Amino acid sequence: MNIYVVNPNTSTIVTDKISASIKKIARKDVNFVVENIPHGPESLESFYDESLATPYLIECVKKANELNFDAVINAAFCDPGI
Numbered sequence: 001m002n003i004y005v006v007n008p009n010t011s012t013i014v015t016d017k018i019s020a021s022i023k024k025i026a027r028k029d030v031n032f033v034v035e036n037i038p039h040g041p042e043s044l045e046s047f048y049d050e051s052l053a054t055p056y057l058i059e060c061v062k063k064a065n066e067l068n069f070d071a072v073i074n075a076a077f078c079d080p081g082i
Contacts, residue, residue, distance in 0.1 A: 001029065004064035007036040007071045008053045008080050009043050018075050034075075035060065050080035057081040 004021040005022065007015040026032060031052055037056035041049040057074065063073045074082065 001031070001070045002065070002068070003071045003073060004029060004060070004069040005034040005075050006057060006060045007034065008057045008074060009041055009049075009078045010036055010039065011042050012036060014043075033069075041050075044076055044078055044080060050078060054081040056069040066072055 003061060005018060007018055010047050015036040022032055022034065026037055035055055040053040044050055044053060061081075062074050073079070
């Protein structure tokens with residue numbers, strides 16, 4: 001299984017922490033890519049930040065679909081763009 005994990009903010013520190021957490025729990029037969037959105041807020045602190053992140057998150061989901069990932073995880077507690 002190939003999973004694309006999107007951190008819907010621009011913080012590479014948070015993205016690295018997400019990746020490290022997944023490495024600890026992922027089964028050996030699961031491949032994953034963890035990326036943050038290329039533009040937008042550094043953190044999601046408000047509905048405004050979520051609205052800024054959403055277009056870039058959607059582009060990441062489109063990219064994952066084009067690359068034939070089996071699943072996409074939106075790695076944010078507030079689920080922007082859902």
